[in-house]
Amino acid sequence: MAVIRRGEIPRPPHGVDENQDLIYTQKGFFGDWVHVFRHHNLGVPASWSDDDLVWGGADTGLLAPTDLDKPSGEPLLLLEGDGVRVLVSRRSQVAPFAEKNADYHQIRFYHRGEFVIETELGPLTAGPGDFVVVGKGLIIRERPSTSDNFVLIFESAEEIVCAEAMWDSVGFTSFFVDYSDMGLPVPGRPSEAGQTDVRVWSEGRWHQLTYHFDPCTDVIGWMGDPVIYRLNVEDVPAPGTSRGFLPPPAHAVLMTESKSWFFNVLGVPPSPTQPAPLGSFGAPAHSNDYDEVWFNHASQFLPHNLGHMWLFPRTVPHPGFKRPPSHPPNPVTKYDEIKINFDTRAKLHWTPEAKEAFLEGDVRTNGFLSLNGVPPGGVAGRERGGT
Ligand SMILES: [Fe+2]
DSSP states (O other), X not given: OOOOOOSOOOSOTTOOOSSEEEEEESTXXXXXXXXXXXXXXXXXXXXXXXXXXXXXXXXXXXXXOGGGTOTTOOOEEEEEETTEEEEEEOOOSOOSSEEEESSOEEEEEEXXXXXXXXXXXXOEEEOTTEEEEEOTTOXXXXXXXXXXXXXXXXXXXXXXXXXXXXGGGXXXXXXXXXXXXXXXXXXXXXXXXXXXXXXEEETTEEEEEEESSOTTTOOOOOOSSOSEXXXXXGGOOOOOOXXXXXXXXXXXXXXXXXXXXXXXXXXXXXXXXXXXXXXXXXXXXXXXXXXXXXXXXXXXXXXXXXXXXXXXXXXXXXXXXXXXXXXXXXXXXXXXXXXXXXXESSOOEEOHHHHTTBOOSOHHHHIIIIIISSOGGGTTTOOTTOO
């Protein structure tokens, strides 16, 4: 379809000036779109009839799943929707059973802690910044070697694929995601452990299978596709342009074939080389029919925001944080800044337990300071004629 324009276009869409941008997209980020130039930010309403209509954030570090101090405990559900769940586990001791999830594939994001994950295909290690994909129905058992642990679990009823598949239609782009550094379970020497219980999540509740052996320690070999594997946030550079921000699917690492969700790792993108009004830094306000989850994994500049999780619902545009670009001083240094982002067609709802950890104060101020690290006056309040 041809891209058309009407009215005043004050500058290129990648630039920034006294006007606000709003990007409206359909089918998540995969359908028709329009880039709107306007006077105000639609992501910042004056009031709302229900808190679930607007963005909300929680300090997940305040949450205490029952697996924090009970070996037989379980993760805590934070968000749920059709075919998607987000949970947190803080397991500090190995469980007296192995686990099998018959309802969901998983991305297990290791925010804190060191683990050996025993699996049906052999052991795999995991530490901070690792994320492990576990195919639906595979048996695992986490053995933590640290006590202060934090694992964010994204569950999907649909199969998980590498987001490289998204770029096939345009040819080789790579975006430098290093899937070749994928960690795979390697069978070790089988051990003859005795009777083993397997806790099974099926049709929305726990069940149990019992074997006369340990299914995670008797494997001697396997061949086939990667159905359980580990990647790390450092395998995913943050792509950028000389003029402006690349929207979320450019940062996707994992997804479903139907694009019902995609999982992004966002490091610090390169600073644009063009000054305003041609260049800009950060996402503009945007609106679509997916819900969006954010998690602060690493932040050297805003360490008090580590572990903050945000849900940006489809009912209000995301206000963005587009602003004039600036350059970091030389010498070039590594920034330790990583956010995890999950965009999903599923309408997500916070659980009452997660709401117990909601950030206090004005959700708008919290949203800008916690997630974007900028005061709202620098972006949302940037009215026509302002700075
Ligand atoms: Fe967004």
